[in-house]
Amino acid sequence: xSSAIAAVPLWLIVLVKSAIVLLVVITTxxxxxxxERKIMAWMQLRPGxxxxxxxxxMQPAADAAKMMFKEDLTxxxxxxxxxxxxxxxxxxxxxGTFAIIPFTGSSDGPWSVGNVDAGILFLFAIGxxxxxxxxxxxxxxxxxxxxxxxxxxxxxxxxxxxxxxxSVIGVLILAGSTSLSTIVSAQHRMWFIVPQIVGFVxxxxxxxxxxxxxxxxxxxxxTELVGGFHTEYSGLRFGLFFIAEYLNMITVSCIATLxxxxxxxxxxxxxxxxxxxxxxxxxxxxxxxxxxxxLRTTLPRxxxxxxxxxxxxxxxxVATFNLILTAVAVAxxxxxx
Amino acid sequence: xxxxxxxxxxxxxxxxxxxGFFTTFQYFFQKKPTIEYPTIKKQHAPRFHGLHELRRxxxxxxxxxxxxxxxxxxxxxxxxxxxxENTPTDxxxxxxxxxxxxxxxxxxxxxCGLCEEACPTDAIVLTxxxxxxxxxxxxxxxxxxxxxxxxxxxxxxxxxERPNGIPSDLGSVAEEKSTVDIATGYNATHRGTILKDQRKxxxx
Numbered sequence: 001x002s003s004a005i006a007a008v009p010l011w012l013i014v015l016v017k018s019a020i021v022l023l024v025v026i027t028t029x030x031x032x033x034x035x036e037r038k039i040m041a042w043m044q045l046r047p048g049x050x051x052x053x054x055x056x057x058m059q060p061a062a063d064a065a066k067m068m069f070k071e072d073l074t075x076x077x078x079x080x081x082x083x084x085x086x087x088x089x090x091x092x093x094x095x096g097t098f099a100i101i102p103f104t105g106s107s108d109g110p111w112s113v114g115n116v117d118a119g120i121l122f123l124f125a126i127g128x129x130x131x132x133x134x135x136x137x138x139x140x141x142x143x144x145x146x147x148x149x150x151x152x153x154x155x156x157x158x159x160x161x162x163x164x165x166x167s168v169i170g171v172l173i174l175a176g177s178t179s180l181s182t183i184v185s186a187q188h189r190m191w192f193i194v195p196q197i198v199g200f201v202x203x204x205x206x207x208x209x210x211x212x213x214x215x216x217x218x219x220x221x222x223t224e225l226v227g228g229f230h231t232e233y234s235g236l237r238f239g240l241f242f243i244a245e246y247l248n249m250i251t252v253s254c255i256a257t258l259x260x261x262x263x264x265x266x267x268x269x270x271x272x273x274x275x276x277x278x279x280x281x282x283x284x285x286x287x288x289x290x291x292x293x294x295l296r297t298t299l300p301r302x303x304x305x306x307x308x309x310x311x312x313x314x315x316x317x318v319a320t321f322n323l324i325l326t327a328v329a330v331a332x333x334x335x336x337x
Numbered sequence: 338x339x340x341x342x343x344x345x346x347x348x349x350x351x352x353x354x355x356x357g358f359f360t361t362f363q364y365f366f367q368k369k370p371t372i373e374y375p376t377i378k379k380q381h382a383p384r385f386h387g388l389h390e391l392r393r394x395x396x397x398x399x400x401x402x403x404x405x406x407x408x409x410x411x412x413x414x415x416x417x418x419x420x421x422e423n424t425p426t427d428x429x430x431x432x433x434x435x436x437x438x439x440x441x442x443x444x445x446x447x448x449c450g451l452c453e454e455a456c457p458t459d460a461i462v463l464t465x466x467x468x469x470x471x472x473x474x475x476x477x478x479x480x481x482x483x484x485x486x487x488x489x490x491x492x493x494x495x496x497x498e499r500p501n502g503i504p505s506d507l508g509s510v511a512e513e514k515s516t517v518d519i520a521t522g523y524n525a526t527h528r529g530t531i532l533k534d535q536r537k538x539x540x541x
Contacts, residue, residue: 043361047371298361299354 017113018099025098029246030060036293043297070235077142078232086140087233087240090133094247096126101254102181104264104277110181111274119180120172123255124165127210131157133244134212134219138229149228152304153219156209159311160216164206166319167199170326171259184263191262198322200260202315204291207252209311212245213292215299218307253288257281381465386448388466389441391485392459392493394431399485400460401439402432410455415445439484443469443477462493 034049034056041048049056074080100119102110116122131153138150172178174195175186186192193200209216220228227233230241257263261284264277271277302310372379381387392400403420421429421437429435452461461484471477486493 039365042365042369045364045367045369045371047369047373050373294358294361298357 014113021098021113022095025095025247025250026243028250029243030064032246032250032289033063033242034059035289036296039290039293040297043294064239067236067239070238072235072237073232075142075232079140079142082136082140083142083232084237086133086137087237087244088133089136090130090244091240091247093126093130093133094244094251097123097251098247100180101251101258102184102263103254103281104274105181105184106274106277110184111278112181115181116179118178120168120178120183120255120259123180123251124161124168127248127251128157128161130244130248133241134229137233137241141229141232143232145225145227145231146229149219149225149231153212153229156212156216156218156307156311159308160206160209160315163202163311163315163319164210166316166323167196167202167206168259169323170196170199173323173326173330180258180263184258184265187262187265191260191265193260193262196260196322196326198318199326200256202319202322203256203260206311206315207256208292208295209307211248211252211292213249214296215301216307217301218304223301249289249292250285253285253292254281256288257284381467385465385467386450386463388443388464388469389446389452389479389484390462390464390493391436391439391481392462393486393488395492397488398428399430399435400458401436401456402430402458402460403434403436404457406455406457407452407461410451411446412449412451413445413447415442415447416440416452417442436481439481441479441484443479444474464493 037059038048038056049059052058052062074083099113100116100122102112102115104111134153134157135150138146138148138153141147171183171192174192175183177183177186183192208214212219218228220230222228225231230238233241263284264274264281265271266276266280394400401418403418405418405420408416408418417438417440418436419438420434423429423433423435448463450463453463469477
């Protein structure tokens with residue numbers, strides 16, 4: 001059996017793995033959209049989508065079909081090439097992160113498409129490139145609201161990326177590694193949420209800002225900017241931004257699970273079985289998704305100057321202080337666990 | 338600067354933050370007040386004013402005697418009645434006259450029920466039926482074929498005799514095909530021709 005697998009060329013294995021992961025992730029996206037609409041509806045005392053199949057289960061399919069048949073408009077003032085390219089930048093970057101996220105692990109190693117040693121750096125790098133999708137979309141649309149949206153996006157991403165990275169470095173110091181699977185196995189005894197509670201809170205806040213979700217969705221800000229960077233987009237291209245946004249949401253949920261909630265380490269019960277680990281991973285990531293939706297229904301959007309104020313004057317100092325404290329504790333407390 | 342300090346104070350009001358989260362979480366489990374309309378119909382008030390109905394006597398004769406009092410009482414000018422004489426061979430109502438044409442423009446109607454009050458024979462009543470939606474304007478002009486209770490459906494009931502809630506025959510009369518040619522639209526109805534003549538008069 002194992003010799004048969006060894007005979008299969010690596011590229012084929014990677015291809016099959018990628019296909020499976022993308023299939024699962026896109027399905028997750030579709031249903032996280034429904035999940036969001038349902039939970040938001042319930043929190044707003046509405047029943048939510050329920051006309052398409054039981055509990056509206058066919059809603060994602062109906063939405064996708066609608067998107068596909070919509071007219072794909074390009075404004076006269078737009079820069080056609082960049083305008084058409086931008087959604088793909090967003091989507092490819094959002095999908096790219098799933099190449100290295102380990103979903104569970106067995107004794108043979110983590111279950112992921114690629115096991116990169118500098119995994120967390122790769123994730124942040126790809127995430128940062130994803131900002132280009134939004135910035136270029138707004139710039140290339142050739143109208144004022146998208147431009148304002150993309151300017152906000154750029155400023156917001158840069159501001160919050162700093163605090164986000166700072167909050168994560170504490171975990172890297174504790175684990176002594178940038179490999180995601182090593183970080184997870186370092187949380188075998190204690191999840192990093194316990195020693196890094198400050199980092200965790202900062203990560204959660206900045207992750208919301210990074211994914212342009214409410215209450216930090218100034219990039220889209222319907223009430224002020226119509227639709228922000230995607231005002232001019234319609235049909236499938238708009239759909240791509242939509243997919244990218246939700247995939248980013250899933251990505252940051254996965255990262256939060258891996259870095260702070262012990263990845264596939266169980267809270268109780270047996271460990272070691274990769275399928276039980278996978279279930280734990282999904283439960284934890286789903287909790288974060290739920291939290292994001294909960295956040296969206298609860299909090300109103302921040303004002304732009306206060307967003308900047310909060311990012312630079314509150315989150316960054318606290319994150320830096322937390323990082324220094326962690327570094328000192330590890331240096332004098334006997335190195336990484 | 339004071340503005341800055343104020344918002345900092347609110348920013349760190351973590352208690353309020355958790356209160357907000359708690360509130361939305363409570364709502365998550367609450368019973369939803371939505372009535373899922375096409376499948377579940379709301380109980381209406383006992384004397385809800387809906388679509389009109391022309392009633393009959395127990396022997397099958399029309400109650401309407403074509404007196405046009407409803408038309409006169411109507412504040413929205415929605416009712417058109419053209420009376421006709423009963424003959425011994427062609428008897429529609431017990432009196433001398435009956436409604437030869439009876440049209441109600443449901444788009445003009447304000448469902449006030451004054452026609453009901455004006456009627457000396459309790460012929461026109463407002464039923465609780467309210468599902469009248471259509472794509473064509475002409476379809477909202479209800480003529481006698483749709484207003485009159487079909488003979489097999491009984492005689493119709495006065496508002497005082499109606500039980501609460503949704504009657505089981507909701508919309509059964511409205512489903513009948515209209516003799517007014519709704520395809521040609523509003524102009525085909527009696528009211529339409531009157532309005533056309535009036536417009537001509539104004540133009541001339």
